[in-house]
Amino acid sequence: MQQRLAHWFLSLSRRTKAFILITFDVLFAVIALWSAFSLRLGEYYVPQGNVRYLFVVAPFVAVPIFIKMGLYRAIIRYIGGRAFWTIVQATTLYGIVFSALAFQAGIGMVPRTVPPLNWLIMLLLVSSSRFFARWWLSESYARFTANQGQRAACCKKNVVIYGAGSAGVQLASALAHGREFNPVAFIDDDPSLHRQKINNLRIYPLSSLDYLIERHHLTDVLLAIPSATRARRNEIIRLLEIYPVHVRSMPGMADIAEGRVTFDTLQEVDIADLLGRDPVEPDQTLLHANITDKVVMVTGAGGSIGSELCRQIISLKPTALVLYELSEFALYAIEKELLQLQEVKGGNRVEVVAVIGSVTNNNRIKKFCQGFRVQTIYHAAAYKHVPIMERNPCEAIANNVLGTLSAAQAAIEAEVETFVLISTDKAVRPTNTMGATKRFAELILQALSLDDRHDKTRFTMVRFGNVLGSSGSVIPLFREQIAKNGPVTVTDPRIIRYFMTIPEASQLVIQAGAMGRGGDVFVLDMGEPVRIMDLARRMIHLSGLTVKDEVNPNGDIEIELTGLRPGEKLYEELLIGDNVADTQHPRIMRAEEEVIVWEELQGMIARLEAAVQNHDVAEIREILQQGVSGYTPQCDICDWLWLRKG
Incomplete structure (x- = not known):
């Protein structure tokens, strides 16, 4: 009966619920005033004479104030401490207004202690009624939903929350009212919290996780430690890997604060946490130098690096941001995101200009650079997929080499102050076409920097390794394969890669670009390399699954070795030689490397254009081998000739 009554109340419209609350508050106003008189006089009070009008006036004073203060807009099931403070404010205002009316109206027989008693009793009645209703509705609703067949009960997973701080408590509260997860306990590292309870959930040490898994049939552990360093998060994740649970995490506080997600938005463990690498505090002078109050252009603005550069650039308040992108959809997506981002943050809006076009179109880039008086260009437009470029070398040359030359020449003609090329570790002693084209692009900018005729434009190159979550990255591929129950494909058990998050890489690119004097090649400190086989195993374990192999033939997901892809290296490098110097930033180094003078490079470029x-892919390979130091192609020339078939 209680559950049906609660369900009936919850099914009512907001207007009907508000009417019921108003009705109760009218009764409370009368009861509070009568109780105040009775307590003051020490007898069962019967209103006499003009005092009876006060009992009529009280509700007409209370209800409008309560409406104005928002007491009827709150959802009873979810009210908390903030709602209680609103009730205190509303009843206090009511008490003041009612007291003024009572004494100013000239009605006799109103003792001075009646108004304070009236306020106190009204506060107790209104607040206790709300919190009783919250308890009754929450309990009844939980029982009601639990009895809606077995579907709702079966779908709700028992979970523990790692972290009994404010974030963990808010997450538990949010999940308790959801339909997917049922928090049963907290885990925390602080011994002083063990055996304590928060919202009826007990706090355990990590050593009790086996017991909790067995008792509650846990499926997930939810990390609620947004303030922990990446190193600490990595340590915790390593400790959790041995348990048969799916490890998830709540989003960062920045995303929650900006309204992009809520506390109960759960996600897979951030791969950045597995690296255990904390970003270095940026140098604000370097961040603002090439951007603030300047017109900035980003080529390849819709790509992984380009789009993150745009997000960071717009927060640094340029005069205008020109988005130059070949893909119509990618351009639409990043323009829409940046406009929405500005609406959320408010303040002075940055002019965002979306331009569709290819970097090989020199005249188009030049016209927009001149028209908007662009002062800084971040050149992120490039083809980056190694196997695809291995089989499409002509397009790799056209976009990565000739496109860079086209954009650089447009920058020179438009007298752009700074041109920053986003390069790659695959440009170092490359074994594939993509890496060779990126090194050739570096050579072009180095040669242009040595030419005194181009001293108005400063060219800088920034070289780094893989970024987490980029298009074509192994991380999204592994997640997709795990979601499909495998197999997870790894090219070679020995293969290792350097990884960095896209935001950190973009932030370092901006700072490195500001340090360039002309022709500089900056190399980012990528930290420790990661073995891809180990990464695959960790991702499987953190999904609550086991690896199926010879040791564990009954495991969940198999890791399949597919062999190195065309042009792929086992190990990536960041430096061609050993001549490297530190800079003012601890994670940015300056490399001194071989340069080809412009007169000699011009002849190679002319041959590349003709090829x-x-x-003529054979000619392309020959020119790349001539110009790019250490280029040793992995694939036979015949692998390229499929383009000529038919």
Whole structure:
């Protein structure tokens, strides 16, 4: 009966619920005033004479104030401490207004202690009624939903929350009212909290996780430690890997604060946490130098690095941001995101200009640079997929080499102050076409920097390794394969890669670009390399699954070795030589490397243009080998000739 009554109340419209609350508050106003008189006089009070009008006036004073203060807009099931403070304010205002009316109206027989008693009793009645209703509705609703067949009960997973701080408590509260997870306990590292309870959930040490898994049939552990360093998060994740549970985490406080997600938005463990690498505090002078109050252009603005550069650039308040992108959808997506981001943050809006076009179109880039008086260009437009570029070398040359030359020449003609090329570790002693084209692009900018005729434009290159979550990255592929129950594909058990988060890489690119004097090649400190096989195993374990192999033939997901892809290296490098110097930033180094003078490079570029026009892939390989130091192609020339078939 109680459950049906609660369900009936919850099914009512907001207007009907508000009417019921108003009705009770009218009764409370009368009861509070009568109780105040009775307590003051020490007898069962019967209103006499003009005092009876006060009992009529009280509700007409209370209800409008309560409406104005929002007491009827709160959802009873979810009210908390903030709602109680609103009730205190509303009843206090009511008490003051009612007291003034009572004494100013000239009605006799109103003792001075009646108004304070009236306020106190009204506060007790209104607040206790709300919190009783919250308890009754929450309990009844929980029982009601639990009895709606077995579907709702079966779908709700028992979980523990790692972290009994404010974030963990808020997460538990949010999940308790959801339909997917049922928090049963907290885990925390602080011994002083063990055996304590928060919201009826007990706090345990990590050593009790086996017991909790067995008792509650746990499926997930939810990390609620947004303030912990990446190193600490990595340590905790390593400790949790041995348990048969799916490890998830709540989003960072920045995302919650900006309204992009809520406390109960759960996600897979951030791979950045597995690296255990904390970003270095940026140098604000370097961040603002090339951007604040300047017109900035980003080529490849819709790509992984380009789009993150745009997000960070717009927060540094340029005069205008020109988005230059070949993909129509990618351009639409990043323009829409940046406009929405500005609406959320408010303040002075940055002019965002979306331009669709190819970097090989020199005239188009030049016109927009001149028209908007662009002062800084971040050149992120490039083809980066190694196997695809291995089989499409002409397009790799056209976009990565000739496109960079086209954009650089447009920058020179438009007298752009700074041009920053986003390069890659695959440019170092490359074994593939993509890496060779990126090194050739570096050579072009280095040669242009040595030419005194181009001293108005400062060219800088920033070289780094893989970024987490980029298009074509192994991380999204592994997640997709795990979601499909495998197999997870790894090319070679020995393969290792350097990884960095896209935001950190973009932030370092901006700072490195500000340090360039002209022709500089900056190399980012990528930290420790990661073995891809180990990464695959960790991701499987953190999904609550086991690896199926010879040791564990009954495991959940198999890791399949597919062999190195065309042009792929086992190990990536960041430096061609050993001549490297530190900079003012601890994670940015300056490399001194071989340069080809412009007169000599011009002849190679002319040959490359002709080879692209003639689709002469053999000539392309020969020129790349001549110009790029250490280029040792992995694939036979015949692998390229499929383009000529038919």
